Amino acid sequence: xxxxxxxxxxxxxxxxxxxxxxxxxxxxxxxxxxxxxxxxxxxxxxxxxxxxxxxxxxxxxxxxxxxxxxxxxxxxxxxxxxxxxxxxxxxxxxxxxxxxxxxxxxxxx
Numbered sequence: 001x002x003x004x005x006x007x008x009x010x011x012x013x014x015x016x017x018x019x020x021x022x023x024x025x026x027x028x029x030x031x032x033x034x035x036x037x038x039x040x041x042x043x044x045x046x047x048x049x050x051x052x053x054x055x056x057x058x059x060x061x062x063x064x065x066x067x068x069x070x071x072x073x074x075x076x077x078x079x080x081x082x083x084x085x086x087x088x089x090x091x092x093x094x095x096x097x098x099x100x101x102x103x104x105x106x107x108x109x
Contacts, residue, residue: 032099034107037067039088040075065103078103 042065051058063085067076070093080088080103087106088094097105 027100030099032097032104034095035098036070036093036095037076038070038093039065039067039090041066042085042088042090044085077101080104 042063045062045064046059047062048057048059050056061082063080063082065078065080065085065088067078068074069076078098078101084103084106088103095107096103097107
């Protein structure tokens, strides 16, 4: 019985390590996709948490954009940095690079 539990524990640890390696390699090697979007709604939300020293409660802004693809009516929500967020306008269409549900670049028309 101990051998079976030890084997199961080893398999679980290997799965966790492999999934972490997969996520890291995906972040490094995957460049994202070029998509055409139409911005429907922009919003800034606040996220609260402890600072890096874990001594004080601080807030940070989350920038999200609700978009639709030209050939779909489904609404998609993407994160973005403040610089990208400031360049996007509601109701306008853009060609952007999307990587892991985040807009990382806006292309000129």
